[in-house]
Amino acid sequence: MKSNSQPIKLFVVVAFSCTSLLVSLTPVLAKPTLSSSLSDRSDAKTTLAQATTFNLPPLPPGPPPGGRVRGGAKRGEPICPLTKPKLTALVPFTKSDEVINVWGQTTVERPSWFFYVPYTKNSPDEVEFVLQDQDSNEISRLPIALPDKPGVIRVSLPSTAPVLALNKQYRWFFTINCNKQTISPPTFVEGVIVRVELNPTVVKKLQTPELLKQYAIYAENGIWYDALTILAQLRQKNPKDATLQAEWRHLLGQIDLDDIAAEPILLEQP
Numbered sequence: 001m002k003s004n005s006q007p008i009k010l011f012v013v014v015a016f017s018c019t020s021l022l023v024s025l026t027p028v029l030a031k032p033t034l035s036s037s038l039s040d041r042s043d044a045k046t047t048l049a050q051a052t053t054f055n056l057p058p059l060p061p062g063p064p065p066g067g068r069v070r071g072g073a074k075r076g077e078p079i080c081p082l083t084k085p086k087l088t089a090l091v092p093f094t095k096s097d098e099v100i101n102v103w104g105q106t107t108v109e110r111p112s113w114f115f116y117v118p119y120t121k122n123s124p125d126e127v128e129f130v131l132q133d134q135d136s137n138e139i140s141r142l143p144i145a146l147p148d149k150p151g152v153i154r155v156s157l158p159s160t161a162p163v164l165a166l167n168k169q170y171r172w173f174f175t176i177n178c179n180k181q182t183i184s185p186p187t188f189v190e191g192v193i194v195r196v197e198l199n200p201t202v203v204k205k206l207q208t209p210e211l212l213k214q215y216a217i218y219a220e221n222g223i224w225y226d227a228l229t230i231l232a233q234l235r236q237k238n239p240k241d242a243t244l245q246a247e248w249r250h251l252l253g254q255i256d257l258d259d260i261a262a263e264p265i266l267l268e269q270p
Contacts, residue, residue, distance in 0.1 A: 089102065214230055
């Protein structure tokens with residue numbers, strides 16, 4: 001068994017959380033309180049250290065989802081200043097025949113997305129999050145208020161938005177327009193999310209009150225968004241916890257987002 005000072009091998013990715021909307025992760029079971037899980041955190045870490053692997057599920061049926069995990073433009077050069085790291089979606093992605101597929105699963109009716117944003121509230125003219133159904137109909141369009149420093153932010157689907165239907169593909173876009181007065185294209189990332197239903201055996205396992213154990217179960221079953229949200233909220237609640245920091249680094253490292261792992265997790269956009 002590995003000690004808490006030794007890196008823990010994972011296969012996952014993540015990012016940040018917020019204090020006002022932690023309750024947005026409400027899958028098919030009753031959600032435990034954070035305090036109850038943290039009181040027994042050492043046992044959960046032991047379980048996590050034994051075997052936590054993010055099992056990337058196969059691509060959803062139909063045309064490949066495609067997408068863009070790093071900031072870019074549809075045509076020409078974006079007007080936003082070049083940064084390192086670039087605008088980045090914290091989502092698994094695969095490459096096949098030079099095609100990048102950006103997608104992940106959730107069990108939540110109104111999930112959350114995580115993005116590293118290298119710009120601040122005083123730089124872009126407009127920042128938006130857009131969600132479409134598989135027929136390209138707009139489901140939700142949210143204006144995004146950036147923080148006063150670069151970092152990982154969380155964007156949650158509001159209670160006024162329709163819930164995600166099971167086994168349907170939804171396409172999301174996170175777009176930054178740094179100068180609306182020009183014809184240059186905005187910088188953006190995009191991908192696909194699919195809401196799935198877990199089998200009763202997994203649902204029963206998720207009834208544990210320990211969030212770290214829930215995180216491991218979601219990861220092992222390929223539920224990226226739910227695993228990411230739990231780990232992000234634990235990290236924000238306990239930013240100096242060395243074990244959680246290691247989990248975060250390895251999770252992002254397994255999806256080739258090592259450069260994002262050291263970036264701060266900021267408050268959720270209002």
